[in-house]
Amino acid sequence: MDIRAIPLGPLQTNCYLLSVDKKAVVVDPGGNPAPLLAILDQEQLALECILNTHLHFDHTAGNAALSRATGAPILASKGDAGLLDTDVFRGGFMGLPVVEAFEFEILEPGEREFLGEPCSVFSTPGHSPGGVSFYFPRQAAVFVGDLVFQRSIGRTDFVGGNLETLLESARTRILNLPDATVIYSGHGDATTVGEERLHNPYLSESGF
Numbered sequence: 653m654d655i656r657a658i659p660l661g662p663l664q665t666n667c668y669l670l671s672v673d674k675k676a677v678v679v680d681p682g683g684n685p686a687p688l689l690a691i692l693d694q695e696q697l698a699l700e701c702i703l704n705t706h707l708h709f710d711h712t713a714g715n716a717a718l719s720r721a722t723g724a725p726i727l728a729s730k731g732d733a734g735l736l737d738t739d740v741f742r743g744g745f746m747g748l749p750v751v752e753a754f755e756f757e758i759l760e761p762g763e764r765e766f767l768g769e770p771c772s773v774f775s776t777p778g779h780s781p782g783g784v785s786f787y788f789p790r791q792a793a794v795f796v797g798d799l800v801f802q803r804s805i806g807r808t809d810f811v812g813g814n815l816e817t818l819l820e821s822a823r824t825r826i827l828n829l830p831d832a833t834v835i836y837s838g839h840g841d842a843t844t845v846g847e848e849r850l851h852n853p854y855l856s857e858s859g860f
């Protein structure tokens with residue numbers, strides 16, 4: 653599987669383009685999807701679906717345009733549906749763009765397959781009430797949205813955020829994965845489970 657990080661939008665949210673052969677999946681298109689569409693076109697990739705780790709505006713702003721251009725469905729957990737009437741869902745504050753409305757299919761946590769690869773969809777609330785992470789065991793890759801960052805963790809002061817819940821999600825769903833697992837976060841550089849278990853100041857005193 654080819655994994656590319658393509659930062660989009662004013663907050664340069666990491667959008668990830670995953671591809672195998674001529675098929676692709678996008679995680680969190682948080683801005684104008686033109687750079688994604690250019691790659692899809694250039695490489696003749698068919699987009700299977702658009703996955704959202706959570707429904708904050710900076711991860712979803714490109715959903716509608718990307719889905720319209722490709723016909724790919726948008727999949728997101730129902731746990732964030734309670735955010736639909738909040739600023740952090742809609743955007744549009746502090747000069748940030750307003751998110752174009754989009755419809756999504758409910759993605760329940762559990763065992764799935766994307767691009768022919770097994771994928772565990774973990775429920776990882778804390779940064780948002782219904783956040784999920786996408787773990788591809790054969791790729792040793794996990795896409796966590798804003799749950800965990802290199803040496804940091806996501807904010808918990810948005811609607812539905814909770815620090816204890818976030819720490820529990822991070823410890824029981826992410827830090828327990830094999831050390832070599834690469835953590836692909838919503839902002840900043842990728843890291844690994846082993847690195848964060850040792851060096852993340854918010855998570856390293858967890859009793860591991």
Ligand SMILES: [Zn+2]
Pocket residue numbers: 706708711779780798
């Ligand atoms: Zn967020």
